[in-house]
Amino acid sequence: MNVSELLSDHTVRVVVLGSAMIGAVSGAMGCFAYLRRQSLIGDVVSHSALLGIVMAFWIVYLLTGQGNRSLVVLMPGAFLAGLASLLLTRSVVRSTRLKEDASLGVMLAIFFGSGMMLLRYLQRGSPPIPGRSGLDQYLFGMAAAMTRADLWMIGVVGAGVLTVMSLAWSRLKIITFDQDYAAGLGLRVDLLEVVLLALIVMGIVIGLQIAGVVLMISLLVAPAASARQWTYSLGRMVCLAATIGGVSAGLGGVISSIGRSLPTGPIIVLLVTLVFVVSVVCAPRRGFISRWQRGRQIHVD
Amino acid sequence: MSELDSHDVAIRCENLTVTYGAEPVLWNVDAEIPRRGITGIIGPNGAGKSTLIKSVLGIVPVTAGDTQVLGSHGGPLQGDTIGYVPQRSTVDWDFPTSVFDVVMMGTYGKLRWFQRPGKLQRDETHRALEFVGMEAFGKRQISELSGGQQQRVFLARAFVQEPSVYLMDEPFAGVDAKSESSLFEILRKLSDEGATVVMVHHDLIRARDYFDYVLLLNRRLIAQGTTEDALTPANLEKCYGLESDSILIEAKH
Numbered sequence: 001m002n003v004s005e006l007l008s009d010h011t012v013r014v015v016v017l018g019s020a021m022i023g024a025v026s027g028a029m030g031c032f033a034y035l036r037r038q039s040l041i042g043d044v045v046s047h048s049a050l051l052g053i054v055m056a057f058w059i060v061y062l063l064t065g066q067g068n069r070s071l072v073v074l075m076p077g078a079f080l081a082g083l084a085s086l087l088l089t090r091s092v093v094r095s096t097r098l099k100e101d102a103s104l105g106v107m108l109a110i111f112f113g114s115g116m117m118l119l120r121y122l123q124r125g126s127p128p129i130p131g132r133s134g135l136d137q138y139l140f141g142m143a144a145a146m147t148r149a150d151l152w153m154i155g156v157v158g159a160g161v162l163t164v165m166s167l168a169w170s171r172l173k174i175i176t177f178d179q180d181y182a183a184g185l186g187l188r189v190d191l192l193e194v195v196l197l198a199l200i201v202m203g204i205v206i207g208l209q210i211a212g213v214v215l216m217i218s219l220l221v222a223p224a225a226s227a228r229q230w231t232y233s234l235g236r237m238v239c240l241a242a243t244i245g246g247v248s249a250g251l252g253g254v255i256s257s258i259g260r261s262l263p264t265g266p267i268i269v270l271l272v273t274l275v276f277v278v279s280v281v282c283a284p285r286r287g288f289i290s291r292w293q294r295g296r297q298i299h300v301d
Numbered sequence: 302m303s304e305l306d307s308h309d310v311a312i313r314c315e316n317l318t319v320t321y322g323a324e325p326v327l328w329n330v331d332a333e334i335p336r337r338g339i340t341g342i343i344g345p346n347g348a349g350k351s352t353l354i355k356s357v358l359g360i361v362p363v364t365a366g367d368t369q370v371l372g373s374h375g376g377p378l379q380g381d382t383i384g385y386v387p388q389r390s391t392v393d394w395d396f397p398t399s400v401f402d403v404v405m406m407g408t409y410g411k412l413r414w415f416q417r418p419g420k421l422q423r424d425e426t427h428r429a430l431e432f433v434g435m436e437a438f439g440k441r442q443i444s445e446l447s448g449g450q451q452q453r454v455f456l457a458r459a460f461v462q463e464p465s466v467y468l469m470d471e472p473f474a475g476v477d478a479k480s481e482s483s484l485f486e487i488l489r490k491l492s493d494e495g496a497t498v499v500m501v502h503h504d505l506i507r508a509r510d511y512f513d514y515v516l517l518l519n520r521r522l523i524a525q526g527t528t529e530d531a532l533t534p535a536n537l538e539k540c541y542g543l544e545s546d547s548i549l550i551e552a553k554h
């Protein structure tokens with residue numbers, strides 16, 4: 001089967017398009033996490049989101065008697081749990097002597113631990129909940145399970161995130177660069193901070209279906225870290241990271257549908273990691289080769 | 302100590318107490334900083350100098366007491382009241398942005414949240430860069446600046462706000478002597494044009510030349526007044542403790 005035949009296949013088209021949108025959104029939001037030196041919140045949010053996913057599934061089952069695994073149901077749960085883990089981390093840091101890394105670790109343990117417990121309970125409980133099989137695909141991601149409705153959800157949420165990002169661009173830029181100064185200007189830094197965290201959390205939970213809670217951090221951080229190597233303005237960095245994320249994820253979708261039993265999530269992760277390695281080695285000025293050459297020149301001079 | 306007339310006061314702190322955890326950083330500070338002129342906030346490391354500035358800006362929670370800037374009480378400040386110049390080391394100078402963009406951030410306070418800076422803001426930015434002598438560096442990456450140049454960029458960013466009060470946190474830290482004196486010339490010019498310049502300073506050398514007015518701070522207010530009156534060996538010893546002999550000798554020059 002050649003690529004054009006492949007792309008005319010309905011399921012493949014949904015997966016490729018959905019993955020590309022996810023890659024672009026999480027790539028863009030990853031830049032802010034990366035520049036705030038908060039890349040690791042990606043790991044905490046994605047793991048914490050598992051609790052929100054199974055809670056949402058459970059609540060909807062209790063209300064309707066039916067299990068529903070569509071993103072429209074699960075994504076709000078994932079978002080709330082992910083954001084809650086970050087806001088709780090902040091209040092722990094402010095009200096105790098715990099440092100940020102330790103607080104993040106504690107939140108990850110609490111949220112992911114309870115998420116795993118509830119997941120196993122729902123999966124093994126009897127009578128079996130209809131529609132429960134496949135709930136654990138959120139651990140490692142399962143792009144092939146993407147439906148048309150999921151695609152719409154991803155598109156709407158992704159467009160919303162990017163729209164808010166571009167509208168509030170100046171504000172997000174200044175609180176990422178210099179929060180104290182922004183507060184001194186009279187800007188409402190606390191509110192802006194929650195908005196930015198909410199956008200980053202969206203950029204993470206949107207991708208859980210393809211990358212899963214374990215691999216999601218690489219989809220957030222690798223495009224941003226790669227883009228930083230090549231560009232010197234925040235705007236270009238965000239555009240480039242979105243492109244790297246989008247193209248890698250789309251390509252990952254294509255590759256996984258060519259080969260049999262190739263998982264989409266890990267392929268996408270390997271692709272963005274490849275881009276990252278190339279960027280670190282080859283980028284002009286910041287790249288390893290360029291710096292090594294300059295170092296040698298200074299030596300010769 | 303001279304009592305100032307209330308309309309001559311730029312910044313007033315009343316019984317200001319700030320604690321981090323259980324540890325008091327500022328204890329019952331009653332201070333007045335006059336309008337116009339250059340005021341130095343002087344004291345050893347850990348004396349709460351930066352905290353004093355930050356409580357005036359309203360960016361650290363105040364445990365007790367009150368601060369006023371130009372007669373209006375603490376709370377959300379207007380963008381054109383205070384031009385804050387934070388310590389250089391508080392930001393990531395490897396951030397992907399240009400000198401021009403950083404200076405233009407000074408205009409953001411007057412823009413709505415969805416607005417982007419336009420021609421007016423760009424013109425103001427050019428003027429500010431010119432004022433600090435950095436107009437040739439607008440397109441430069443901020444990672445390519447020297448310490449003194451970074452400090453000028455921060456000063457230009459505050460200048461764009463056209464504030465009445467400049468609050469500066471250690472503007473001369475890590476800046477070579479030549480840059481320091483040219484920076485100080487700029488500050489003198491601002492003060493001559495009617496602005497109030499307040500800076501945290503921990504180095505006593507040249508304090509006598511720099512400041513019209515000083516606050517000596519070591520968690521508590523040790524002394525305040527004109528440099529002549531307040532920067533006395535006795536006050537310095539109270540502020541810096543026993544090891545201040547060498548500092549005193551230097552300060553006398």
